[in-house]
Amino acid sequence: MVESGFSSPRHDAFPAGLRVLVVDDDPTWLKILEKMLKKCSYEVTTCGLARDALSLLRERKDGYDIVISDVNMPDMDGFKLLEHVGLEMDLPVIMMSVDGETSRVMKGVQHGACDYLLKPIRMKELRNIWQHVFRKKIHEVRDIESLEGNEGLQMTRSGSDLVDDGHLLSGEDMNSARKRKDAENKHDDRDLSDPSSTKKARVVWTVDLHQKFVKAVNQIGFDKVGPKKILDLMNVPWLTRENVASHLQKYRLYLSRLQKDSDVKNSFVGMKHSDPPSKDSTDCFGIHSSMSVIQDDVSNGTYNFSVNNSLVQNVDLNHEGDKKGITSAPVAEPKGALSIDIPDPHKAQSSQISFDHSLGSVDSGLKFALFNSTNQTRYSWSEIPEIQFKQECEPLQLENGFSQLPLPGSQHQVQTEYLQPAASISSGPSITEKEVSSRPLYDEYRSNHVKHLSPTEAVDLFPVPSRNQTLNNQVFNPISATTSSMKNQGISLNDLEFAQRNLNGGVGVPIASLSEDLQFCWLQGECYAMNIGLQDFECIEYNDPAPIAEIPFLLYDAPRFDHEHLFDPTEYAAIDQGLFA
Amino acid sequence: MERNPMRRQLAIMRQSLFDQGYLDEQFIQLEELQDDANPNFVEEVVTLYYRDSARIILNLEQALERKPFDFNKLDGLMHQFKGSSSSIGAKKVKAECTLFREYCKSGNGEGCTRAFQQLKREYATLKRKLEAYFQLARQAGPAETACCRKE
Numbered sequence: 001m002v003e004s005g006f007s008s009p010r011h012d013a014f015p016a017g018l019r020v021l022v023v024d025d026d027p028t029w030l031k032i033l034e035k036m037l038k039k040c041s042y043e044v045t046t047c048g049l050a051r052d053a054l055s056l057l058r059e060r061k062d063g064y065d066i067v068i069s070d071v072n073m074p075d076m077d078g079f080k081l082l083e084h085v086g087l088e089m090d091l092p093v094i095m096m097s098v099d100g101e102t103s104r105v106m107k108g109v110q111h112g113a114c115d116y117l118l119k120p121i122r123m124k125e126l127r128n129i130w131q132h133v134f135r136k137k138i139h140e141v142r143d144i145e146s147l148e149g150n151e152g153l154q155m156t157r158s159g160s161d162l163v164d165d166g167h168l169l170s171g172e173d174m175n176s177a178r179k180r181k182d183a184e185n186k187h188d189d190r191d192l193s194d195p196s197s198t199k200k201a202r203v204v205w206t207v208d209l210h211q212k213f214v215k216a217v218n219q220i221g222f223d224k225v226g227p228k229k230i231l232d233l234m235n236v237p238w239l240t241r242e243n244v245a246s247h248l249q250k251y252r253l254y255l256s257r258l259q260k261d262s263d264v265k266n267s268f269v270g271m272k273h274s275d276p277p278s279k280d281s282t283d284c285f286g287i288h289s290s291m292s293v294i295q296d297d298v299s300n301g302t303y304n305f306s307v308n309n310s311l312v313q314n315v316d317l318n319h320e321g322d323k324k325g326i327t328s329a330p331v332a333e334p335k336g337a338l339s340i341d342i343p344d345p346h347k348a349q350s351s352q353i354s355f356d357h358s359l360g361s362v363d364s365g366l367k368f369a370l371f372n373s374t375n376q377t378r379y380s381w382s383e384i385p386e387i388q389f390k391q392e393c394e395p396l397q398l399e400n401g402f403s404q405l406p407l408p409g410s411q412h413q414v415q416t417e418y419l420q421p422a423a424s425i426s427s428g429p430s431i432t433e434k435e436v437s438s439r440p441l442y443d444e445y446r447s448n449h450v451k452h453l454s455p456t457e458a459v460d461l462f463p464v465p466s467r468n469q470t471l472n473n474q475v476f477n478p479i480s481a482t483t484s485s486m487k488n489q490g491i492s493l494n495d496l497e498f499a500q501r502n503l504n505g506g507v508g509v510p511i512a513s514l515s516e517d518l519q520f521c522w523l524q525g526e527c528y529a530m531n532i533g534l535q536d537f538e539c540i541e542y543n544d545p546a547p548i549a550e551i552p553f554l555l556y557d558a559p560r561f562d563h564e565h566l567f568d569p570t571e572y573a574a575i576d577q578g579l580f581a
Numbered sequence: 582m583e584r585n586p587m588r589r590q591l592a593i594m595r596q597s598l599f600d601q602g603y604l605d606e607q608f609i610q611l612e613e614l615q616d617d618a619n620p621n622f623v624e625e626v627v628t629l630y631y632r633d634s635a636r637i638i639l640n641l642e643q644a645l646e647r648k649p650f651d652f653n654k655l656d657g658l659m660h661q662f663k664g665s666s667s668s669i670g671a672k673k674v675k676a677e678c679t680l681f682r683e684y685c686k687s688g689n690g691e692g693c694t695r696a697f698q699q700l701k702r703e704y705a706t707l708k709r710k711l712e713a714y715f716q717l718a719r720q721a722g723p724a725e726t727a728c729c730r731k732e
Binding site: 031122 | 607610611613614616619622625626629630633634657660661663664665667668669670
């Protein structure tokens, strides 16, 4: 049997060579299972202790395709092992026990077991376990497809063709960390045959380390937790913010998996009665901060990225809708799915907030995801002192926004330029027209506005080659232009171009216009992307999964596309577009 | 029908283990796993089972000496033992395990003790029978362990 198992390009041999780790404290069963699995042409590693199994898995993170574990083990509960494997590795785990008690099986499934086998285990059951690995693979592919579908933009599509050759080119414009990430993403995208290769975390989260982490989280309080704070509290010198952020994300997903139902309901209700936005933030703060954390993680430790994708976020919402369309019904054309997205186009009148409400009234988990994603950005924003936003148009605000950042002069200029349009909007008449929605609307604008800024921040934080600086300048011009045009729409229609789009979709008006809209928006995002690399796209990525993670349907998909940067092609496309625009 | 009388005897003996309810189909599973790479697989597994389960029996005995009974612990140990016994298809032993665990759940210490005594008897009986079976198999010749395989 070949060591590299089926992750080598031996697709024809699959499932032969599937690398299985068997954990059971019962030596008799271990012997039998080993023999059975070998008869299936699988590559077997056996382990009598859960602790040993964990260290094996940590030693060779990409060394196994699937884990089979007994539920009852003396050194560590099988569920605990399952939890660890779920947190640290993205591997399917099969639980086994002589007990078929529903509660036990349920516990296993809740902890993320992909199957629960009853002893005595039959050969035919083991012969079939490859399906779990394969299913995971399919889901990953589907994730990518649906994400691509979400992007659903011709630009992206054509752009993805450029990815292959555009790789080096884009790499030039990024710092090395970014480049590495890209390379990884690229790898992930292409090498779908090996689900384990998609893991990014290089840190081994030992039981001790994890406990430190959990302690820190508890100390800070789950609502206020952020990677930086955790890192400080943990006081582990070699650990990076990124490591913590990534682990935090997994931890959150893990927790949400365990308590998804009640949580969804709670926060749903919480947001539904969300007239004053600030009040909401208490309810959903956890989620939001988690969002920003996640984004932080991806953006290589740069702080303010969470902020950066307002333009994209607008699109993002629609994408959420797309995704929903795709998942809830076999809708091949994502753009068509938009119509499903907005159950009541009339309600989607003003800005995201009312959009939210319309969704809120329809009690659907998927919509909730959507709903959530809107909110989350908003609230991640509401953390920032209001004054800052109110003074948006004044240079002072800039100072606030960027006070910690060593801003090159040229960028100052650029920012002021495109700040102004944004500011003019937020003082636009439309805002005051609707009482309830005006406040959130305001917020939305603010976030929009600030998000425009953030890319620049990001650039600041990166050691960007001077060439980028010039690019920035170029790139920001179109941004400001669009910003204002967007806002104009918002003002005149009172509805934001959002609603427009949604209405379009709802009515079933030719998709072309819609996608143009989107495209347009994306262009902005992509301009950013040129400077900041992944951020815009990753944000989408991260905006999506967390809420979705709370939806059972997508439970297993979510964490995955979470960690893998499936947006890769877009990113490159973005860069290409940006460069050639 | 086997022409070799020893083999015939072995086949009869094996069949009676099933007929009398000592073994279930898991034992056949083990037999099917036996191949050239592991010509004595079944015997090895059974030996391993008896070696390992003796430890659990001991733990159970110790736990049953302590009064009042810690039913949770007893149940946990018996769960372990049952899991192990399922590996060789020890049908009767498994039945006693189930009974024992039912007594645990209902908090019937008396029942537990009784079931455990019965369990040990079944456990020992099966051991004796299997030992005899494997001994005969060895006498019948190395290939004969696989007498029942129809390949």
